[in-house]
Amino acid sequence: xxxxxxxxxxVHGFNGYSVAILLHILLFAYWLGxxxxxxxxxxxxxxxxxxxxxxxxxxxxxxxxDLAPRICLVLFLPSGITLMAWGPLGDEFFxxxxxxxxxxxxxxxxLAIAVYDYFRDTTTRFGQTVQRLDLVVRYGLGGSLLAxxxxxxxxxxxxxxxxxxxxxxxxxAAYALCILAGVLIRWxxxxxxxxxxxxxxxxxxxxxxxxxxxxLRGCEPYVFAIWGFVLLAAVLGVIKPGSTAF
Numbered sequence: 484x485x486x487x488x489x490x491x492x493x494v495h496g497f498n499g500y501s502v503a504i505l506l507h508i509l510l511f512a513y514w515l516g517x518x519x520x521x522x523x524x525x526x527x528x529x530x531x532x533x534x535x536x537x538x539x540x541x542x543x544x545x546x547x548x549d550l551a552p553r554i555c556l557v558l559f560l561p562s563g564i565t566l567m568a569w570g571p572l573g574d575e576f577f578x579x580x581x582x583x584x585x586x587x588x589x590x591x592x593x594l595a596i597a598v599y600d601y602f603r604d605t606t607t608r609f610g611q612t613v614q615r616l617d618l619v620v621r622y623g624l625g626g627s628l629l630a631x632x633x634x635x636x637x638x639x640x641x642x643x644x645x646x647x648x649x650x651x652x653x654x655x656a657a658y659a660l661c662i663l664a665g666v667l668i669r670w671x672x673x674x675x676x677x678x679x680x681x682x683x684x685x686x687x688x689x690x691x692x693x694x695x696x697x698x699l700r701g702c703e704p705y706v707f708a709i710w711g712f713v714l715l716a717a718v719l720g721v722i723k724p725g726s727t728a729f
C-alpha cells in the first residue's frame with residue numbers, strides 16, 4: 484500500500500511517533516490538571532475564617548502543585564517539535580536529527596532555569612539573575628512564537644509547506660499566549676508575598692485581606708486565558724482544521 488494511508492498506518496504500534504504522542508498527551512494532562520490544583524488551593528488562601536497557619540498550609544500545597552504546570556509548559560515546545568519531526572510527514576520537516584537534538588538541549592536548559600527559579604533564593608545575586616534570565620526567555624520565546632504563528636496563519640505556503648498548516652500556526656500562537664499570560668500572572672503576584680508575610684506576622688487585617696484578594700483575583704483572567712489556550716491547542720492538534728496533509 485502506498486500514499487497517505489500507508490504513512491498513517493506506519494505510525495501504529497510502539498515507535499518514536501507514538502512515544503511523542505504519549506508525551507504530548509501527558510504534558511497536556513499534567514499542565515491543565517496541575518493548574519486546576521493551584522487554582523483550587525488558592526481559594527483556601529483567601530478564606531478569612533481559616534487560621535494563618537491553615538492558610539500557610541494551603542500556600543505550601545499550591546506552591547508544590549505549581550511545579551508540574553511549570554515543567555509541562557517548558558517541555559510542551561520540544562515535545563511538539565518532536566511530534567512534527569517523527570510524524571508521518573516528518574521527512575519533509577526541516578527540524579530533524581541534530582537540529583531536533585539541539586531543540587531538546589535548549590528545552591532542557593530552559594527547564595533547568597525554570598526549576599531553579601522555582602526553588603531560588605531571591606536574596607542571592609545569582610538567584611535574581613536566573614529569575615531575570617527566565618523572564619527574558621519567556622518574553623523572547625513568547626513574542627517569537629506569536630510572530631511565527633501569525634506568519635503561518637497569514638501566508639499561503641509558509642516555509643514552503645503547501646498542506647495548509649494554519650492550524651499549526653494557531654496552535655503555536657496559543658502556546659505563545661500561554662507563556663505571556665504566565666508572565667502577567669507573575670506580575671500580578673508581586674504584591675502577594677509581602678501581603679502574605681504580613682498575614683503570618685500580624686494576623687488578618689482588612690488591609691492584608693484586601694491585598695491578598697487583589698493579587699490572587701487579579702491573576703484569574705490570565706489563569707482562565709491559559710486554560711482556554713491550552714484547550715484550543717489540544718483541539719487544533721487533534722482536528723487539524725483545513726489541513727490537506729492526510
